[in-house]
Amino acid sequence: MSGAGASEPPLGPGPFVISxxxxxxxxxxxxxxxxxxxxxxxARVVAIPTVLLSNHPRYPSARGRVLDPQLVADLLLxxxxxxxxxxxxxxxxxxxxxxxIGAVVADFVERARERNPALLYLCDPVIGDDGPGVFVxxxxxxxxxxxxxxxxxxxxxxxxxLEILADAPARTLADAERAAxxxxxxxPDRLVVTGAALAQTPQGEIETIxxxxxxxxxxxxxxxxxxxxxxxxxxxxxxxxxxxRGEPLAEAARLSALGVSRALARSFAENAYELRFDLSDxxxx
Numbered sequence: 001m002s003g004a005g006a007s008e009p010p011l012g013p014g015p016f017v018i019s020x021x022x023x024x025x026x027x028x029x030x031x032x033x034x035x036x037x038x039x040x041x042x043a044r045v046v047a048i049p050t051v052l053l054s055n056h057p058r059y060p061s062a063r064g065r066v067l068d069p070q071l072v073a074d075l076l077l078x079x080x081x082x083x084x085x086x087x088x089x090x091x092x093x094x095x096x097x098x099x100x101i102g103a104v105v106a107d108f109v110e111r112a113r114e115r116n117p118a119l120l121y122l123c124d125p126v127i128g129d130d131g132p133g134v135f136v137x138x139x140x141x142x143x144x145x146x147x148x149x150x151x152x153x154x155x156x157x158x159x160x161x162l163e164i165l166a167d168a169p170a171r172t173l174a175d176a177e178r179a180a181x182x183x184x185x186x187x188p189d190r191l192v193v194t195g196a197a198l199a200q201t202p203q204g205e206i207e208t209i210x211x212x213x214x215x216x217x218x219x220x221x222x223x224x225x226x227x228x229x230x231x232x233x234x235x236x237x238x239x240x241x242x243x244x245r246g247e248p249l250a251e252a253a254r255l256s257a258l259g260v261s262r263a264l265a266r267s268f269a270e271n272a273y274e275l276r277f278d279l280s281d282x283x284x285x
Contacts, residue, residue: 008083014044015244016087018079018112020072020105021094021124021233022051025064028275029056030095033230034237037259037282041241046084048075050105051097056229066097069104076108085112089244091119093148094233095126099139106147113151120243123152123188124236127161129195131227134164150187154249156236157183158195172199173216180211188212192253194235197223208235208257210250217250221261224268228275235260238282258284 017038022030031047038045050072053064079085091112096102109121125144128134134141145165149155155165162170165186166179176198180191190212201207202220210217238259242252262284263277270276 011083011087015042015089015241015246016046016084017043017090017092017240017244018046018048018084018088019092019094019237019240020048020050020076020096020108021092021126022053022097023047023049024053024055026055026274027230028228028234028277029230030233033233033275034092034094034240037234037277038237038241040279040282041238041245043241043244046079046088048072048079050095050101058229066101069098069100072101073104073108076104080108080111080115085115085119088112088116088119090122090240092122092124092236092240094124094236096136096140099137099143102140102143102148106143106151109148109151120154121152122154122156122236122240122243123148124156124232125149125161125165126232127157127164129158129160133160145186149183152188154190154192154243155183155188156192156194156232156239158232159193159197160195162191162193170196170198176209177211177216184212190249192239192249194232194257208253210253212249217253219254219257221257222265224264226264226268228264228267228273230275231260231264234263234275234277255284 024032035047051066053062162179166182168179170176170179193209196207196209205220206223208219235256238256259282262281267276
């Protein structure tokens with residue numbers, strides 16, 4: 001508790017990451033997938049939940065709920081009061097749960113960028129994927145298009161989300177380049193597209209592609225016959241932590257993609273429904 005004349009305790013050294021996304025009691029999605037990997041890479045993480053569930057919704061049942069927008073707003077205000085916005089190097093947002101929470105987060109991002117112009121806003125626009133399609137409220141899709149993606153310096157859509165944001169196909173490298181250019185014209189300087197299966201992608205592989213700075217970097221990893229929830233959240237967390245400690249985007253994306261690939265290989269080998277990983281998976285050579 002604070003008292004008269006009390007001052008803020010020192011935050012101490014270390015690259016801070018603010019991570020705003022879902023949380024589950026069981027499993028590895030949202031912050032439950034990203035928090036430990038970010039900490040393992042040396043980041044000091046401020047984790048703000050938007051949704052609190054017993055498990056991800058692809059189980060036969062899931063308990064819990066999307067949080068009240070005012071609660072999320074209060075948590076974000078609390079970290080502002082502690083000076084954590086000024087201390088942070090990366091602000092990561094993922095699954096937001098509702099359009100109302102999305103608006104709260106967009107307001108926070110605007111304030112955070114004013115308070116800390118050096119802050120990198122990394123927007124993981126969680127909208128949907130091939131197979132399930134769009135699995136969020138359409139109003140949230142529009143919020144990504146009109147507010148959140150234009151505010152960010154870096155976005156990490158999967159291939160399906162790139163097409164939604166660009167309103168254009170992205171199934172060939174040329175189409176993906178055009179779609180990425182359309183999204184970057186809205187605001188972000190760079191994109192990292194995950195889970196890309198292009199016409200040019202080698203058979204049996206999946207790609208992570210970096211767009212921006214006048215070039216496209218393509219990283220191929222094995223495509224395994226599984227799709228556990230949380231792989232995109234793990235990738236975004238690894239990328240955020242690596243960028244927070246000063247790694248160049250291309251190398252950070254390459255190592256993050258390899259880390260996710262190792263985690264997927266471990267999950268496949270263990271026949272695990274939930275994403276599995278340990279420290280050896282997170283820092284590949």
